[in-house]
Amino acid sequence: MDLATLLDRIHNIALDAGQAIMSVYARDFSIEEKEDKSPLTEADKAAHEVIVAGLKALPGEIPVLSEEHTEGFAGADAESRYWLVDPLDGTKEFIKRNGEFTVNIALIEHGKPVLGVVVAPALEVSYLAAEGVGAFKVEGNGERQPIQVAGRPAEGTTWRVVGSRSHPSPDLAEWLEQLGPHDMVPMGSSLKLCLVAEGAADVYPRLGPTCLWDTGAAQAVVEQAGGRVETLAGQPLRYSHPQEHLNPYFLVWGSPA
Numbered sequence: 001m002d003l004a005t006l007l008d009r010i011h012n013i014a015l016d017a018g019q020a021i022m023s024v025y026a027r028d029f030s031i032e033e034k035e036d037k038s039p040l041t042e043a044d045k046a047a048h049e050v051i052v053a054g055l056k057a058l059p060g061e062i063p064v065l066s067e068e069h070t071e072g073f074a075g076a077d078a079e080s081r082y083w084l085v086d087p088l089d090g091t092k093e094f095i096k097r098n099g100e101f102t103v104n105i106a107l108i109e110h111g112k113p114v115l116g117v118v119v120a121p122a123l124e125v126s127y128l129a130a131e132g133v134g135a136f137k138v139e140g141n142g143e144r145q146p147i148q149v150a151g152r153p154a155e156g157t158t159w160r161v162v163g164s165r166s167h168p169s170p171d172l173a174e175w176l177e178q179l180g181p182h183d184m185v186p187m188g189s190s191l192k193l194c195l196v197a198e199g200a201a202d203v204y205p206r207l208g209p210t211c212l213w214d215t216g217a218a219q220a221v222v223e224q225a226g227g228r229v230e231t232l233a234g235q236p237l238r239y240s241h242p243q244e245h246l247n248p249y250f251l252v253w254g255s256p257a
């Protein structure tokens with residue numbers, strides 16, 4: 001299946017997962033604590049089930065690494081491909097009911113995200129991208145609109161920065177001081193990368209821990225929209241070691257190098 005067709009299929013799977021999440025959002029739900037003390041709700045689990053069933057129904061057997069099922073993942077297939085899934089990114093925002101949470105599905109090929117779908121079901125917005133296809137935003141039942149990063153702000157203008165709403169970083173203040181004049185907008189989940197991709201923010205510095213599934217899908221969106229997701233050493237973030245879940249610190253830039 002070509003990436004354009006696959007992008008449609010994956011968007012539909014992510015929308016279905018979003019519906020499963022919203023049916024929990026609409027009522028009381030219980031909150032568990034995972035081993036790492038992070039929260040887990042019925043919505044994370046329901047979305048995971050919908051996505052795994054959807055991916056399994058596709059032709060070919062590409063392995064799936066999901067935040068909600070990491071045990072037994074053997075790695076990429078013979079073609080170096082795997083699905084990287086965060087069924088509900090921004091669980092803390094889901095619990096706070098502020099709408100800033102997303103469903104994330106990426107296709108990784110040779111360590112690189114070549115297709116990514118991010119759906120924010122409460123905001124009724126989707127971000128879609130695939131290599132050779134482009135990067136798009138869909139609002140409500142609207143058409144796909146192509147998106148593009150803003151480019152480097154002119155000398156002396158105020159940088160538009162996005163940062164985590166619920167995971168503050170002690171290293172961030174120093175980095176922002178070096179950047180110069182800026183406005184900081186807090187935002188939950190992978191929506192931060194998507195804001196850079198659509199030109200609504202100039203940079204997202206993440207000087208704190210995240211996992212592969214938090215960034216894979218939205219990185220595809222940023223890259224296809226002309227931006228960069230890089231380590232502090234200036235190397236693109238990579239997904240070649242799915243047995244290690246942690247990303248290094250990274251910067252998302254709305255401009256070419």
Ligand SMILES: Nc1ncnc2c1ncn2[C@@H]1O[C@H](COP(=O)(O)O)[C@@H](OP(=O)(O)O)[C@H]1O
Nearest residue numbers: 088089090091092164166167188189209210211
């Ligand atoms: N100490 C930690 N170790 C690993 N990942 C962490 C972490 N603290 C936060 N994260 C990641 O950051 C994500 C939330 O980012 P943000 O604060 O930008 O919304 C979480 O996603 P989940 O909500 O899917 O668990 C989680 O994966």
Ligand SMILES: [Mg+2]
Nearest residue numbers: 086089090214
């Ligand atoms: Mg997450």
